[in-house]
Amino acid sequence: MGPQSTIAPADRQRLMAGHDEFLFPCARPYYRSPLVLEEAHGVWVKDMEGREYLDLFAGILTTSIGHCHPAVTNAVTRQMAQLGHTSTLYVTRNQIDVASRIADLAPGALTRSFFTNSGTEAVETAVTLACMSTGRSEVIALKLGYHGRSMLTTNLTAHAPWRPLPSSIAGIKHAMSPYPYRCPFKVPCDESCVDLFARDLEEVIETTTNGRPAALVAETIQGVGGFVVPPPGYFQKAAEIIRGAGGLLIIDEVQAGWGRSGGHWFGIEHWGVEPDIMVMAKGVANGFPVGVTTTRDEIAGSWTAKTISTFGGNPISMAAAAATLEVMIQEDTPARSAARGEQLGAALQELAARHDWIGEARGMGLMWGLEIVDGPESRRPDPSRAVALLEATKEEGLLIGTGGLKGHVIRIGPSMLIEEDELDAGITRLARACALVERRGAR
Numbered sequence: 001m002g003p004q005s006t007i008a009p010a011d012r013q014r015l016m017a018g019h020d021e022f023l024f025p026c027a028r029p030y031y032r033s034p035l036v037l038e039e040a041h042g043v044w045v046k047d048m049e050g051r052e053y054l055d056l057f058a059g060i061l062t063t064s065i066g067h068c069h070p071a072v073t074n075a076v077t078r079q080m081a082q083l084g085h086t087s088t089l090y091v092t093r094n095q096i097d098v099a100s101r102i103a104d105l106a107p108g109a110l111t112r113s114f115f116t117n118s119g120t121e122a123v124e125t126a127v128t129l130a131c132m133s134t135g136r137s138e139v140i141a142l143k144l145g146y147h148g149r150s151m152l153t154t155n156l157t158a159h160a161p162w163r164p165l166p167s168s169i170a171g172i173k174h175a176m177s178p179y180p181y182r183c184p185f186k187v188p189c190d191e192s193c194v195d196l197f198a199r200d201l202e203e204v205i206e207t208t209t210n211g212r213p214a215a216l217v218a219e220t221i222q223g224v225g226g227f228v229v230p231p232p233g234y235f236q237k238a239a240e241i242i243r244g245a246g247g248l249l250i251i252d253e254v255q256a257g258w259g260r261s262g263g264h265w266f267g268i269e270h271w272g273v274e275p276d277i278m279v280m281a282k283g284v285a286n287g288f289p290v291g292v293t294t295t296r297d298e299i300a301g302s303w304t305a306k307t308i309s310t311f312g313g314n315p316i317s318m319a320a321a322a323a324t325l326e327v328m329i330q331e332d333t334p335a336r337s338a339a340r341g342e343q344l345g346a347a348l349q350e351l352a353a354r355h356d357w358i359g360e361a362r363g364m365g366l367m368w369g370l371e372i373v374d375g376p377e378s379r380r381p382d383p384s385r386a387v388a389l390l391e392a393t394k395e396e397g398l399l400i401g402t403g404g405l406k407g408h409v410i411r412i413g414p415s416m417l418i419e420e421d422e423l424d425a426g427i428t429r430l431a432r433a434c435a436l437v438e439r440r441g442a443r
């Protein structure tokens with residue numbers, strides 16, 4: 001970290017007034033007194049008052065190899081001095097380099113990529129492609145899924161608070177989320193429930209569409225939904241059902257990709273299913289804006305209309321992605337996430353056993369959630385306690401996130417290069433924050 005910031009409280013007030021006056025009011029930062037961040041390295045960030053925080057949320061699972069990783073900083077700096085922008089009307093080395101690395105890492109025959117600037121655009125590209133490839137226009141998504149902020153993707157998203165439009169667009173239907181903690185069939189949820197979740201998907205296709213869906217769009221682990229891990233077997237069945245109806249399987253790996261789920265490069269590989277189209281963003285370029293849609297030859301070839309993304313695949317973002325992928329491969333992020341994930345998971349299970357308002361600790365790799373409830377029997381979501389915990393972690397010098405339909409799930413997803421002692425320090429801070437919340441009896 002560099003020298004301490006000398007910014008005075010008046011500057012903070014001026015900044016916050018500027019935020020309130022010039023930005024859309026819907027762009028709301030975390031915390032009663034929002035953090036103004038000015039510097040970050042690895043898993044540490046510093047605010048404008050010079051206070052340091054251990055970051056277990058990584059800019060929403062995006063600084064996948066840590067803030068300001070030198071390999072990325074150097075690659076981007078070099079690229080900026082050499083060639084900053086061309087548009088996709090010209091061929092550039094970095095784009096081909098990144099696309100070929102993705103073809104190597106992605107499952108099976110997914111070898112062709114289209115680059116955009118966000119997860120939202122990557123999902124838009126995937127759904128448009130599925131419609132062109134199948135000649136159909138109805139799409140199924142899962143309840144509690146999150147897929148972006150555009151008109152199409154807010155409609156795929158199944159959380160009322162994230163859907164801004166006065167009415168829904170036609171042709172998008174939602175099937176049940178395979179959410180074991182809140183399984184409507186059986187508690188505890190087990191493999192027998194998978195058939196029932198799958199049956200619901202079938203029924204949605206049979207009763208709420210024309211029976212000819214273009215695609216099912218699903219996250220492997222629902223991110224904004226609260227790190228919901230489906231029961232084993234769900235995705236095999238879902239793939240069979242959507243393909244049986246003639247549609248494509250679009251898997252959104254925006255949060256779960258690049259080794260985050262531990263042991264595999266992509267979440268869907270845990271269930272042995274090869275998607276038809278895969279969507280990635282967030283962690284692929286360690287914070288640079290990159291969205292990727294990857295698919296098979298014949299599906300990519302079905303996009304015959306003209307298209308262009310001015311900034312998509314630009315040399316600077318692609319330099320960041322190439323450097324990030326190189327580090328992820330060298331460091332073996334799937335293995336690192338699996339190892340650190342065991343450490344994190346065990347600690348969170350212990351915390352859940354200590355506090356009866358933590359209904360469940362769940363996750364895979366370095367993607368773990370705590371379901372905050374009003375009691376172990378009633379299991380009602382308790383968003384106010386989740387907010388109290390978020391504030392308490394800030395007091396303890398720790399950054400985490402929230403999620404879940406009611407904002408009642410704590411989300412933890414640090415850099416995949418986090419060291420064992422750094423993660424231990426984060427767990428200690430989290431445990432102290434939980435004890436604070438317990439003492440205060442926050443409601």
Ligand code: PMP
Nearest residue numbers: 118119120146147148223254255
């Ligand atoms: N899909 C998933 C699973 C996401 O979590 C997000 C972002 N939270 C998106 C798509 C949209 O990505 P972006 O915010 O980059 O547009």
